[in-house]
Amino acid sequence: MIGSLDAKIPHGPLDQKWRSHRDHSRLVSPNNRRKFEIIVVGSGLAGGSAAATLGELGYRVRCFCFQDSPRRAHSIAAQGGINAAKNYQNDGDSLYRLFHDTIKGGDFRSREANVYRLAEVSNQIIDQCVEQGVPFAREYGGLLANRSFGGAQVSRTFYARGQTGQQLLLGCYQALCRQIAAGTVQMFPHTEMLDLVIVDGNAKGIITRSLRSGKIHKHTGDAVVLATGGYGNVFYLSTNARGCNVTATYRAYKKGALFANPSFTQIHPTCIPQSGEHQSKLTLMSESLRNDGRVWVPKRKEDRSKPPGQISETERDYYLERKYPSYGNLAPRDISSRAAKEVCDEGRGVGPGGRGVYLDFADAIKRLGENVIRERYGNLFEVYEKITGEDAYKVPMRIYPAVHYTMGGLWVDYNLMSNVPGLFVIGEANFSDHGANRLGASALMQGLADGYFILPYTLPNYLAGQMNKRPSADSPEFQKAESEVRARIKKMLDIDGKRSLDSIHRELGLLLWDKCGMSRHAKGLREALQKLSELREAFWREVRVPGNDEDFNQSLERAGRVADFLEFADLMCTDALARNESCGAHFREEHQTPEGEALRDDEKHAAVFAWEFQGDGQLASPKLHREPLHFETVHLTQRSYK
Amino acid sequence: MNFLLRVWRQPNAKARGKLVDYEARDISPNTSFLEMLDILNDNLLGRGEEPIAFDSDCREGICGTCSLTINGEAHGPDHPAAVCELYMRKFRDRATITIEPFRVRSFPIVKDLVIDRRALDRIVQAGGFISARAGSAPEANSIPVPKHDADLAMEAAACIGCGACAAACPNGSAMLFTAAKVSHLSLLPQGNPERVTRVLKMVQVMDAEGFGNCTNTYECEAVCPAEISASFIAKLNREYARASLRRSAGE
Numbered sequence: 107m108i109g110s111l112d113a114k115i116p117h118g119p120l121d122q123k124w125r126s127h128r129d130h131s132r133l134v135s136p137n138n139r140r141k142f143e144i145i146v147v148g149s150g151l152a153g154g155s156a157a158a159t160l161g162e163l164g165y166r167v168r169c170f171c172f173q174d175s176p177r178r179a180h181s182i183a184a185q186g187g188i189n190a191a192k193n194y195q196n197d198g199d200s201l202y203r204l205f206h207d208t209i210k211g212g213d214f215r216s217r218e219a220n221v222y223r224l225a226e227v228s229n230q231i232i233d234q235c236v237e238q239g240v241p242f243a244r245e246y247g248g249l250l251a252n253r254s255f256g257g258a259q260v261s262r263t264f265y266a267r268g269q270t271g272q273q274l275l276l277g278c279y280q281a282l283c284r285q286i287a288a289g290t291v292q293m294f295p296h297t298e299m300l301d302l303v304i305v306d307g308n309a310k311g312i313i314t315r316s317l318r319s320g321k322i323h324k325h326t327g328d329a330v331v332l333a334t335g336g337y338g339n340v341f342y343l344s345t346n347a348r349g350c351n352v353t354a355t356y357r358a359y360k361k362g363a364l365f366a367n368p369s370f371t372q373i374h375p376t377c378i379p380q381s382g383e384h385q386s387k388l389t390l391m392s393e394s395l396r397n398d399g400r401v402w403v404p405k406r407k408e409d410r411s412k413p414p415g416q417i418s419e420t421e422r423d424y425y426l427e428r429k430y431p432s433y434g435n436l437a438p439r440d441i442s443s444r445a446a447k448e449v450c451d452e453g454r455g456v457g458p459g460g461r462g463v464y465l466d467f468a469d470a471i472k473r474l475g476e477n478v479i480r481e482r483y484g485n486l487f488e489v490y491e492k493i494t495g496e497d498a499y500k501v502p503m504r505i506y507p508a509v510h511y512t513m514g515g516l517w518v519d520y521n522l523m524s525n526v527p528g529l530f531v532i533g534e535a536n537f538s539d540h541g542a543n544r545l546g547a548s549a550l551m552q553g554l555a556d557g558y559f560i561l562p563y564t565l566p567n568y569l570a571g572q573m574n575k576r577p578s579a580d581s582p583e584f585q586k587a588e589s590e591v592r593a594r595i596k597k598m599l600d601i602d603g604k605r606s607l608d609s610i611h612r613e614l615g616l617l618l619w620d621k622c623g624m625s626r627h628a629k630g631l632r633e634a635l636q637k638l639s640e641l642r643e644a645f646w647r648e649v650r651v652p653g654n655d656e657d658f659n660q661s662l663e664r665a666g667r668v669a670d671f672l673e674f675a676d677l678m679c680t681d682a683l684a685r686n687e688s689c690g691a692h693f694r695e696e697h698q699t700p701e702g703e704a705l706r707d708d709e710k711h712a713a714v715f716a717w718e719f720q721g722d723g724q725l726a727s728p729k730l731h732r733e734p735l736h737f738e739t740v741h742l743t744q745r746s747y748k
Numbered sequence: 749m750n751f752l753l754r755v756w757r758q759p760n761a762k763a764r765g766k767l768v769d770y771e772a773r774d775i776s777p778n779t780s781f782l783e784m785l786d787i788l789n790d791n792l793l794g795r796g797e798e799p800i801a802f803d804s805d806c807r808e809g810i811c812g813t814c815s816l817t818i819n820g821e822a823h824g825p826d827h828p829a830a831v832c833e834l835y836m837r838k839f840r841d842r843a844t845i846t847i848e849p850f851r852v853r854s855f856p857i858v859k860d861l862v863i864d865r866r867a868l869d870r871i872v873q874a875g876g877f878i879s880a881r882a883g884s885a886p887e888a889n890s891i892p893v894p895k896h897d898a899d900l901a902m903e904a905a906a907c908i909g910c911g912a913c914a915a916a917c918p919n920g921s922a923m924l925f926t927a928a929k930v931s932h933l934s935l936l937p938q939g940n941p942e943r944v945t946r947v948l949k950m951v952q953v954m955d956a957e958g959f960g961n962c963t964n965t966y967e968c969e970a971v972c973p974a975e976i977s978a979s980f981i982a983k984l985n986r987e988y989a990r991a992s993l994r995r996s997a998g999e
């Protein structure tokens with residue numbers, strides 16, 4: 107059904123593509139906009155900004171989120187900051203550099219045109235957020251302050267204490283509230299999308315379940331925008347909020363949307379190590395800490411249980427500074443995470459279980475004083491103390507990598523539209539801008555770029571041809587989708603087993619962490635695929651989902667998400683197996699340089715892998731479509747942060 | 749560690765609820781309070797009983813979803829922290845712990861420990877924003893903001909919208925929540941044009957939603973996980989007085 111993948115990248119020089127594309131896109135006139143109903147699933151930075159902006163433009167928007175308020179979307183948890191190419195620090199930054207850093211950080215697996223556009227709109231995002239009242243950090247003169255982040259040699263990150271995501275999301279939420287009050291946006295909190303409806307080949311609606319009342323609804327629209335975030339929770343333990351899931355994008359995949367690079371998962375180097383078996387999530391310590399903290403482990407295994415204060419300077423291995431002298435502690439995430447795993451695998455890890463490395467602030471405190479460190483990172487130190495009971499002003503923090511972000515997502519073209527016409531995908535839910543590894547502070551930038559400044563231009567281009575084509579909710583496609591959703595719910599409630607959902611989900615997470623985590627190899631991935639089908643059988647035979655469907659039922663909510671994760675995990679392993687190279691966060695042990703860095707195969711694999719669902723019986727053999735990546739501006743090199 | 753838990757169970761909004769006793773056994777002190785409830789729920793499930801409904805999402809104190817009253821205190825004993833940041837090492841072994849939802853007239857109970865806080869969203873919808881259409885903003889550094897004002901605005905903006913302030917208040921007042929938003933926006937030059945209408949409308953909706961009055965007991969400040977200072981309530985009162993004056997002067 108799908109021909110060759112056309113990313114619809116505009117012609118012309120890189121720095122003029124976006125402008126000329128906007129100039130030539132079709133528009134919808136103001137008095138026609140209210141005739142269109144746009145469905146936006148998700149109220150995070152991407153969905154919230156899109157819904158608010160489309161509302162401002164005069165479209166009728168319905169916005170959905172599973173939390174009890176749009177303000178609680180997971181974007182709220184982002185800590186460190188948001189990038190922009192303002193060059194306020196006069197330190198040599200530019201639009202081109204932000205573009206180049208992002209392409210290089212992504213290990214040359216993203217599209218030049220998309221990334222260039224992202225850098226182009228980055229400055230407007232900061233303007234927009236300041237105008238909304240986002241209280242970014244400022245210098246004494248009243249101008250905006252910046253800090254630096256991994257993978258960059260300039261200071262281009264804007265931040266609001268350690269709560270940047272919260273403040274950006276509240277800006278967005280407030281803009282959304284304004285539109286809700288104005289009547290352009292209708293908000294459906296506590297509502298989960300369970301399926302996508304396609305009519306005559308176009309995305310025309312969704313099926314939802316109210317998490318409060320259990321009621322199933324059919325929503326028709328002229329276009330559907332998915333902004334449902336990432337799926338890191340497939341690993342059970344991650345830095346994501348408990349509710350983050352793959353359901354919306356996976357359901358769309360099953361309806362024909364292509365899923366791109368599903369195995370590209372970012373493992374963040376600075377998280378608080380796991381302390382016990384019942385732990386329900388891992389907590390991130392913002393990467394900004396690496397600006398002032400130094401990462402080390404003891405040189406000798408025997409010292410790993412000694413108190414850190416008793417290990418002298420010469421007995422310490424500041425391994426990032428040693429291996430990557432020019433970036434040091436600010437080496438990109440994939441590289442830092444693997445380096446941590448390596449030293450722990452060598453038996454030099456610290457803390458319980460030997461799965462941890464030190465992040466030490468002693469030097470910074472000596473140099474700048476405790477007050478400065480407190481001002482920069484105070485709330486992060488407090489969080490650390492709450493969770494571990496330790497005071498990081500006195501003893502070094504212990505950190506370990508954890509699943510954090512998913513670069514993979516639904517395939518979209520330059521217009522952020524999937525291969526299903528009318529289905530747009532924005533924010534972490536799409537695959538578009540970060541290649542095989544995302545740089546710090548660029549997810550917030552991407553989510554807001556998509557919602558405030560890109561989708562509002564590309565969506566009308568599609569809508570202009572869709573006047574009066576919204577189907578009725580009684581059409582057969584909607585009826586069918588609804589009855590499938592109901593049947594699936596019933597099937598889950600009927601399982602009458604004894605096992606808890608969490609136990610299956612935990613097992614899934616361990617399996618993926620082991621076989622499809624920080625490093626992968628063909629044999630392990632094949633084993634994982636085998637185990638996954640057993641685990642799915644166990645789910646449908648042994649799990650217990652209590653309660654009924656006409657009620658607030660959290661077990662049922664979770665069961666649906668876990669069931670989708672169990673299928674989706676197959677797609678991740680299949681993708682990791684097919685990508686016979688290492689790149690960015692995808693590290694195939696078979697492909698590494700003598701120094702142990704990722705070894706790409708640009709000849710065969712400089713491409714996006716986009717997968718097409720082939721039916722439930724063939725979960726592990728979806729059809730692969732390749733979108734070749736052309737690099738016209740940057741040169742493909744082996745990434746070096748040395 | 750072992751605990752005796754007395755948990756509020758209520759099947760739905762209309763039903764009557766009651767406290768039910770459960771035992772939590774062999775809990776590690778490094779378990780978080782919500783993880784302890786997860787373990788209890790797993791056990792209930794194994795026994796064929798219905799798990800306890802409670803809300804949480806980020807589990808790191810920032811989304812404002814979790815909302816439990818523990819032994820009569822909103823978010824429990826470890827202030828300032830949301831209940832998801834509370835660890836069992838803060839309790840005595842064999843303690844009896846009473847767990848209830850936030851009890852506020854304007855937050856009806858959905859089920860067990862889950863409440864409906866949409867009233868807070870409606871207060872923001874009334875005017876808790878700056879009207880800044882996407883695309884119309886001037887260059888970000890064109891309006892310098894004194895660091896002191898920006899920092900103070902950030903302090904107010906840190907509110908996570910949990911509603912604990914109203915739960916702790918003997919009058920069920922949402923003043924601290926409303927004050928935080930009004931203060932955040934009125935401290936910034938960008939918030940100035942809507943300063944008068946914003947505070948009047950937000951206070952009007954706050955009252956209409958059935959939240960009580962502030963009688964300066966400061967229970968709100970004591971439980972607030974985001975450490976929002978009660979001095980912002982004084983600021984709200986000043987903003988309100990100023991706005992009323994301007995309104996009555998015909999501005």
Ligand SMILES: Cc1cc2nc3c(=O)[nH]c(=O)nc-3n(C[C@H](O)[C@H](O)[C@H](O)COP(=O)(O)OP(=O)(O)OC[C@H]3O[C@@H](n4cnc5c(N)ncnc54)[C@H](O)[C@@H]3O)c2cc1C
Nearest residue numbers: 148149150151152172181186187299335533534547549550
């Ligand atoms: C702890 C942490 C710290 C981070 N720090 C940074 C940082 O400093 N800088 C940076 O750039 N990035 C950071 N990130 C990454 C960044 O926060 C996310 O990538 C980004 O916020 C995602 O935004 P989003 O709008 O795409 O999705 P989200 O904010 O996750 O929103 C998803 C929305 O979709 C809704 N939804 C999901 N599924 C359904 C469904 N089936 N039905 C209905 N609604 C649904 C949810 O309710 C929610 O509203 C961080 C991430 C984490 C986990």
Ligand code: SF4
Nearest residue numbers: 907908910911913972
């Ligand atoms: S003011 Fe404090 S207690 Fe009240 S809603 Fe905000 S964070 Fe919660």
Ligand code: FES
Nearest residue numbers: 805807812814832
């Ligand atoms: S669960 Fe997010 S604040 Fe507690």
